[in-house]
Amino acid sequence: MSIDHIVSALDSTVAAELRTALDGSPIVTLDGMVLPDPARDAVLDLLTLLADGQSVALGAVADLLTTSQAAEILGVSDTYVRRLADSGALPIEMRGTHRRFRLSDVMAYREKFPRRG
Numbered sequence: 225m226s227i228d229h230i231v232s233a234l235d236s237t238v239a240a241e242l243r244t245a246l247d248g249s250p251i252v253t254l255d256g257m258v259l260p261d262p263a264r265d266a267v268l269d270l271l272t273l274l275a276d277g278q279s280v281a282l283g284a285v286a287d288l289l290t291t292s293q294a295a296e297i298l299g300v301s302d303t304y305v306r307r308l309a310d311s312g313a314l315p316i317e318m319r320g321t322h323r324r325f326r327l328s329d330v331m332a333y334r335e336k337f338p339r340r341g
Contacts, residue, residue, distance in 0.1 A: 294330045
């Protein structure tokens with residue numbers, strides 16, 4: 225995963241107004257195209273983070289992640305991710321001698337054990 229773009233936090237008032245406008249609308253259009261629900265939800269999540277004063281890094285993520293990519297998503301070190309894999313706490317798939325992590329497994333772990341502070 226590479227970070228392609230960093231979005232700085234929006235003014236909280238502006239972000240909240242945008243979120244309210246999108247959240248109250250069952251159908252959101254963009255240049256006449258109806259935005260599918262998953263895309264609409266992603267925009268709402270993005271606006272929520274920006275309204276909370278957080279900056280957001282955007283980038284594409286493959287289905288199978290390297291140790292470094294999994295660590296970046298979890299907000300921990302590569303060493304810690306290897307320990308999670310070795311203990312069985314985070315499932316892996318071996319590709320030769322390299323550990324690979326399913327994005328869905330990493331996201332499930334992140335939901336189950338969110339980082340604090």
